Amino acid sequence: MKGSVTIVGLGPGNSLQRTPQADQALAKATDLVGYGPYVNRVEAPTHVVRHASDNRVELDRARHALEMAEQGRHVAVVSGGDAGVFGMASAVFEALEQGPDTWRALDISVVPGLSAVLAAAARLGAPLGGDFCVMSLSDNLKPWDVVLERLRLAAQAGFVIALYNPRSHARPWQLGEALEHLRSVLPPTIPVAFARAIGRPDEAVRLSTLQEANAEWADMSTLVLIGCKASRLVERPDGEPWFYTLRRVDAV
Amino acid sequence: MKGSVTIVGLGPGNSLQRTPQADQALAKATDLVGYGPYVNRVEAPTHVVRHASDNRVELDRARHALEMAEQGRHVAVVSGGDAGVFGMASAVFEALEQGPDTWRALDISVVPGLSAVLAAAARLGAPLGGDFCVMSLSDNLKPWDVVLERLRLAAQAGFVIALYNPRSHARPWQLGEALEHLRSVLPPTIPVAFARAIGRPDEAVRLSTLQEANAEWADMSTLVLIGCKASRLVERPDGEPWFYTLRRVDAV
Structure with missing residues (x-):
């Protein structure tokens, strides 16, 4: 089974400012990865595994997401606002560039969010x-x-x-x-x-x-x-x- | 009846990238104002009046929106992406600053959108x-x-x-x-x-x-x-x- 990593911007905190595209991406996730407060903000069924971590460990978190995707999991990496603006997106691509070649064949995508x-x-x-x-x-x-x-x-x-x-x-x-x-x-x-x-x-x-x-x-x-x-x-x-x-x- | 002007960012063009907050704001509008292609992108009941205009007449369009609000209408001024990023928001506040004092008591708000x-x-x-x-x-x-x-x-x-x-x-x-x-x-x-x-x-x-x-x-x-x-x-x-x-x- 081919896994995936979707990097999702949750918007500024108000669910009215989160896009339907972000909701759809989150609904497909088997695993949620990110800074604790953002992971906790996502509503998800109990079978979804939450991997909440401290702030400032972005690269470790990104590698963990890619490793899980390699094992066939569907991982949503979440950030507040837009993940591309001082969020997790850059760290995921940095981990991807540094990691094994096999990671580059993974299904990776970025879902933009309303930035702060x-x-x-x-x-x-x-x-x-x-x-x-x-x-x-x-x-x-x-x-x-x-x-x-x-x-x-x-x-x-x-x-x-x-x-x-x-x-x-x-x-x-x-x-x-x-x-x-x-x-x-x-x-x-x-x-x-x-x-x-x-x-x-x-x-x-x-x-x-x-x-x-x-x-x-x-x-x-x-x-x-x-x-x-x-x-x-x-x-x-x-x-x-x-x-x-x-x-x-x-x-x- | 007190009118309103809501400046709404529609997102980049895909409705999955439009926020629920934008949809809610549009649902309250009696009038839609903006550049033709953006006004036409909004689904609305037939009683909603569409005021589509050419590009590059932002200030005229903004004044028209404020005039209609003064008459009690609920006007949504729409832009693609985010209305605050090279969209209609600045023009509305410029028209407001130049216009009659009565406009300043109008109910005005800006709903952010996913910028391009x-x-x-x-x-x-x-x-x-x-x-x-x-x-x-x-x-x-x-x-x-x-x-x-x-x-x-x-x-x-x-x-x-x-x-x-x-x-x-x-x-x-x-x-x-x-x-x-x-x-x-x-x-x-x-x-x-x-x-x-x-x-x-x-x-x-x-x-x-x-x-x-x-x-x-x-x-x-x-x-x-x-x-x-x-x-x-x-x-x-x-x-x-x-x-x-x-x-x-x-x-x-």
Whole structure:
């Protein structure tokens, strides 16, 4: 029996934001692999085996999935949001490239999901109205000076900047330094949004400016969106202002 | 009766990639507003009024939606993919900001959708495995020298680059010039993918390198993905290679 690995993006946490394609893929799985909270989020019959693991063991997890598929299992590797955006997809292909040739004949596919950045942007208005970039602020997998240089170039380019993994217990200082770095390149009035756990019961949004933004407002579940010169706020009578970015650009 | 405007991302074209949240929003609409092909893609009862318009009249369309909402209608403004990524969302907030104050009290919301870049990336493997940027190559709304400068900075930053609107009948030369510009910054072996109409019956994928990539391979429905130094191809016995980007980065 030929096994398979399907890498599935579960969306931001609200099942209304999970695609029917993801549901179909999950329904075929004999095994679920992923970070504990994501594996636990999937409803599945009792015969489906859950292989929940800690965070930051992506490559081990990916190899395990491929090994099980080689034994004929149908493995769904799950990530929150989109598995291709700081999720499990890259790790699976890295394990595939490093692994035995036989793995390359396995039935592998990726089912896209609604990434957190899209859900956060929709909640805020239309902050991604122009060109934008998506970065992880974690320096677990890249040197910190690379992160700072990318931030500088992105700001210089006029991209709206979406930051994943802005802060954790193990990395408390990076976001503060990143904001300070951006203050030397961008105007102080640029809108900055902290969008936490969008689509989940503990959802929270905080709007600020680059000058006032405080890294303490972020945690592991927060996505930070930094506007550009074309970003604007539209006040409204009830609720916080809408944050959007003009489509039109006059100069870098 | 208080009207509403809901800006809905329909996903890339395959209804399996449309979220239940989008379906729920569409089911409440009395009026559908958008570019003809997107409006026509929505199944709706006959009493729902379809206001299909040509491309490139986004601001007129947005004003019309807000006017109808002011008259008590429930308007769904639809875009392909995600409405916040080169779709209608920004235009609606621009019209809102310019319009009468009364519009700001309207019930407005944005329902995110699976953007084309995520669907294309999943089809190819995991090309967005690291930091990336998303740009429109159209110079309808920004000067061409801004586009070129952004490409240069993005390549220098080591971002994978996703290009929307790479080519149309009215803009036949931009993609060729963009690729030539990138050849002066990036190694010739960088993977480049042309992903056309992903999730639709006429889906097509073509993998190449920066050196070999030919702008003639793109049309209005193509998304072009340009890798970075951390991008890799994994050969497989049947089918084209997987295109993925390593999560780990050693230097800019």
